[in-house]
Amino acid sequence: AQRVTQPEKLLSVFKGAPVELKCNYSYSGSPELFWYVQYSRQRLQLLLRHISRESIKGFTADLNKGETSFHLKKPFAQEEDSAMYYCALKGGATNKLIFGTGTLLAVQP
């Protein structure tokens, strides 16, 4: 079964500290993995996808097929990074997204 697990509901760090938001997935084939972000009172938006291998707003994520993980990292957190982060998986022939339960990142000043 397709599943995305985000073990942390809340991650609180101080400004300037490193951040790692964990995401593990379960999928038998070759999935596409995404990170979405939802800032306060805003809509969900794509942050990055594994196939692009890009860094957005200082965030990176590497797909580790051996560990079935796609953790989101940023070396120095900023207060404006505070938001809800969702890991999502797309697999098979459809364009459906399976979302994790989300992690609320709170960056303290």
Added chain:
Amino acid sequence: GAVVSQHPSWVICKSGTSVKIECRSLDFQATTMFWYRQFPKQSLMLMATSNEGSKATYEQGVEKDKFLINHASLTLSTLTVTSAHPEDSSFYICSASPGGRGEQFFGPGTRLTVL
């Protein structure tokens, strides 16, 4: 970037009534639209996938007769919650994709409260 709107942004209705929520892609043609439901402090749960001009595909456990989806044009999909009950109160979010395995662009959501 691609913009998706939803209307209304919030609605309060009495139990037993029907509510229609619109999802529009404003600057692109959306071959596929998705409808999600989000309970407080929980993740987005896909309800159905809607392809323009064809019947929607519902996820397991979602009642198709209760949640009627219409995708009559490439820029508009509607979700009608029929005979709404308090347990239908939730945040409903749509997304739109230009097709294939293209990116999904999300609407701002509609807060439904059934009294």
